[in-house]
Amino acid sequence: MDRDELAAVVGVNQAGIYRYLRYLGADRPTAEDLVQETFLAAFKSRTAEQDLSSPSAWLRGIARNLFLQHCRRCKRSPVVVGSEHLEQAESTWQSVFLRDGDGFDYLEALRRCLQDLSTKQRDALDMRYRDKKSRSEMAQFLGISEDGIKSLLRRLRAALAQCVEKRLALDGTDFSGNG
Amino acid sequence: MSKETERLIHILLCEEIGSETVPDVTDRVLKRALQHDRHSWLRGVFVGHDQSGLKSALRGSGRFGLRGAAIAAVTAFAVVCVLAGWWTVGRYPEPQATGSYKLLDATEVRRGAVLVTEDQPASLALGGYCQVRLEPNTKLRIEGKRDAEQVFLEKGAVQCDVTPGRGAFAVCSRAGTVSVVGTSFSVKLLERKGAETLGSIRKTAWVLAVAVTAGSVSVEHNGGVFNLLAGSQQIFGEEPATGPKQPVPPRGAEKVTITGMGKALGHASGKLDPVVANATVTVKEHGVEVVYYIHGWGGIIIAKQADGKKVEVTGFLGEKNGKKTITAASVGVKIIVVEEEPSQKP
Numbered sequence: 366m367d368r369d370e371l372a373a374v375v376g377v378n379q380a381g382i383y384r385y386l387r388y389l390g391a392d393r394p395t396a397e398d399l400v401q402e403t404f405l406a407a408f409k410s411r412t413a414e415q416d417l418s419s420p421s422a423w424l425r426g427i428a429r430n431l432f433l434q435h436c437r438r439c440k441r442s443p444v445v446v447g448s449e450h451l452e453q454a455e456s457t458w459q460s461v462f463l464r465d466g467d468g469f470d471y472l473e474a475l476r477r478c479l480q481d482l483s484t485k486q487r488d489a490l491d492m493r494y495r496d497k498k499s500r501s502e503m504a505q506f507l508g509i510s511e512d513g514i515k516s517l518l519r520r521l522r523a524a525l526a527q528c529v530e531k532r533l534a535l536d537g538t539d540f541s542g543n544g
Numbered sequence: 545m546s547k548e549t550e551r552l553i554h555i556l557l558c559e560e561i562g563s564e565t566v567p568d569v570t571d572r573v574l575k576r577a578l579q580h581d582r583h584s585w586l587r588g589v590f591v592g593h594d595q596s597g598l599k600s601a602l603r604g605s606g607r608f609g610l611r612g613a614a615i616a617a618v619t620a621f622a623v624v625c626v627l628a629g630w631w632t633v634g635r636y637p638e639p640q641a642t643g644s645y646k647l648l649d650a651t652e653v654r655r656g657a658v659l660v661t662e663d664q665p666a667s668l669a670l671g672g673y674c675q676v677r678l679e680p681n682t683k684l685r686i687e688g689k690r691d692a693e694q695v696f697l698e699k700g701a702v703q704c705d706v707t708p709g710r711g712a713f714a715v716c717s718r719a720g721t722v723s724v725v726g727t728s729f730s731v732k733l734l735e736r737k738g739a740e741t742l743g744s745i746r747k748t749a750w751v752l753a754v755a756v757t758a759g760s761v762s763v764e765h766n767g768g769v770f771n772l773l774a775g776s777q778q779i780f781g782e783e784p785a786t787g788p789k790q791p792v793p794p795r796g797a798e799k800v801t802i803t804g805m806g807k808a809l810g811h812a813s814g815k816l817d818p819v820v821a822n823a824t825v826t827v828k829e830h831g832v833e834v835v836y837y838i839h840g841w842g843g844i845i846i847a848k849q850a851d852g853k854k855v856e857v858t859g860f861l862g863e864k865n866g867k868k869t870i871t872a873a874s875v876g877v878k879i880i881v882v883e884e885e886p887s888q889k890p
Contacts, residue, residue, distance in 0.1 A: 368574060375573050380566040387555045387564075388548075397567050404573045409580060457548035475556055494561035522553040523545040529553075 375404050378421055381468065382428050388462075389432050389454055399435060403428040421467070429455065464533075471529060478528035486521055493518055636690050637672040645678065658685045661700070668695070673710030677703040679732075687716070701732035701753075708759070719752035720765030720780050727759025727774070752780040797860035797871065802827050802836060808851035825857050825870070837869045 382403055386396040406427050407420070429451050462468045482490070492498045492506065500511040507514070558564040641653045643666030650657035659668060660683045668676040670686070670693040678684060682700025691711035695702070698717070705728045706713045714723035715731045722731050734751040754763055756772045763770045765780040772778060804827035825836045838857065859870035 368578075371577055372570055372574060375570045376568075379569055383566045384555060384559070387558070388552055390551075393564070397569065400567070401569045401573050401576065404569070405576055405580065408573075408577045454548050454551075457546060457552065461549055462552055472556060472560075475553070476560060479560065490557065490561055494557045495563070497562065519550065522550050522557070525557075526545050526549050526553050 371404070371408060374407075374420055374424075378424055379404070381421060382424055384468075385425055385458065386428055386432055388458065389429065389451060391432055391435070395432075395435060399428060399431050402431050406431065425455065425458075470533060474529040474532040475525060477532060478525050481528065482521075482525075486524075489514075489517055490521060637669070639686050640669045642667045642669075643678075653686070655686050655688065658683065658698075670695075670713070671711055673707040674713045675705040679703070688714070697731060697733050699733060701730060703730040704728065706759075717750070717752055719750040720763055722752075722754055722761050722763050724759065724761045727761055728757035729759075729761050729772075730755045730757070754778055754780065797862055799858070800861045800870070801856060801858040802870070803854065803856045804828070804836070806851055806853050806855040806857075823851070825855060834868060837864070837867050 379400055383396050383400050386399050387393070391399060403424055407424055410427075433448065433451060462471050464471075479487070479490075489503070489507070492503050498506070500514045503514045504511045509517070559566070639653045639655065639657075641659060644661060644664035645666035646660045646662070647653065648658035648660060653659070653668075659666065659678060661678045661680050663680050665680055665682075666678045668674075668678060668684075668686070670676065670688070671691065674693045676684075676695060679701040682702060683698040684700070684702065685696040685698065687696050688694030692713075693711065694714045694716060696716045702715060704713065704715065704724070706724050708727075712723065714721055716722075717731070717733050719733060722729065732753040732755075734753060752763070752765065754761065754772060756774050758774050760771055760773045763772060763778070763780060770778070770780070802825060804825040807824050807826065823838045825838065827834050827836065836857070838859070857870055862869040862871050
């Protein structure tokens with residue numbers, strides 16, 4: 366793996382590895398650090414026979430192990446993970462997010478589904494994810510309890526997941542906007 | 545919906561709505577990868593056994609455009625190592641002298657050269673494991689060979705430090721040889737001129753003073769071998785330098801001290817036979833007079849000292865041509881004049 370190859374591998378896969386680490390439970394700084402460590406570990410352990418044409422699974426394995434080591438080192442980590450937990454997460458990642466390739470289809474489907482949300486639903490998501498308001502702030506603004514906010518967000522995420530599933534099931538990669 | 549799926553949606557929403565940007569770590573990864581390659585290369589070169597690191601470093605660095613430099617550096621380093629190894633291991637150190645000294649019979653410090661000090665001391669390094677300090681007014685010749693360094697002390701005194709386990713070392717002199725394996729000691733050769741005169745022969749006595757600071761030394765003197773331990777010091781010999789060698793006592797001979805009447809057998813004529821005694825000691829044993837012929841250097845002296853006197857003689861008991869003999873011990877035949885007996889003079 367030379368400089369250009371390494372740069373290419375990092376460029377293509379860093380977003381996916383970062384997303385994967387965040388999905389596993391890493392916070393943003395940790396995920397950012399572990400992304401670097403993942404590629405470095407891959408670089409150190411590379412062999413001449415290493416197939417770099419599709420390194421995502423290999424890189425995810427490295428990232429998963431690094432994250433597990435990180436959690437074990439940080440006993441006060443808010444995320445309690447174990448090898449079984451990570452295996453289940455990996456299974457879901459492959460069967461749900463990557464089932465049609467590299468996750469691009471899933472992301473596109475999600476974007477479409479977000480456009481289908483009602484204004485009230487979208488405002489709730491914007492407050493939570495764009496404005497990064499706490500549940501109490503959202504509860505005060507929307508006039509419902511914090512548990513209500515928690516349930517609302519959970520329902521919205523479930524609805525989006527169902528929407529994505531339906532879109533992917535209906536027309537696969539056809540995201541012409543007619544779905 | 546499973547927790548994993550919900551978390552997946554949550555993360556994707558953080559990106560899509562929260563604009564959580566994925567950091568570009570490309571430059572940082574490349575920088576650290578390059579550092580790792582350099583470390584691997586160094587580790588591979590210096591540690592040696594990390595061949596995978598070296599290979600990977602070469603492989604990686606090569607495509608980074610550093611292969612040529614890396615190969616050249618490794619080659620250069622290997623050459624330096626070989627040269628250094630040859631220089632330090634294969635090349636035996638030549639004698640080196642420092643301080644104030646003069647060279648006789650040579651233009652450089654080497655084996656066979658004679659070093660002379662006057663009023664200042666000098667130091668001589670031999671084989672990388674012997675440090676010899678030449679005291680003022682000392683004269684020595686560099687002898688020996690690889691791993692068996694040796695100097696011949698002709699005059700003066702030396703102080704020696706020998707690193708254990710590296711090789712042998714000996715200080716030779718006309719009065720004896722001090723040899724060691726690893727120790728610290730000093731040797732002083734004393735010259736006593738004109739102690740005795742006999743006819744036209746002027747005798748010179750040589751005395752070897754050995755003091756051991758650390759370890760032990762073996763002193764070979766007059767055919768005998770003496771071991772001296774740390775802290776001990778001893779003076780060896782007092783023989784004329786121009787005379788023949790002292791006879792070696794028979795192996796296993798009994799060392800005795802007898803008291804009897806001394807008698808000179810000859811006179812100084814310049815033609816001495818040191819083995820045949822020049823003196824006898826007559827001892828009465830069980831009412832019978834037994835004559836002991838004294839062998840060894842100093843016979844004339846002994847004769848002169850013993851003639852007509854009651855003397856005490858210490859030496860090794862032996863027999864030659866049917867005659868009882870007393871051969872000089874390693875420190876010489878020791879004769880003590882017990883008392884003057886003028887009436888016994890011939």
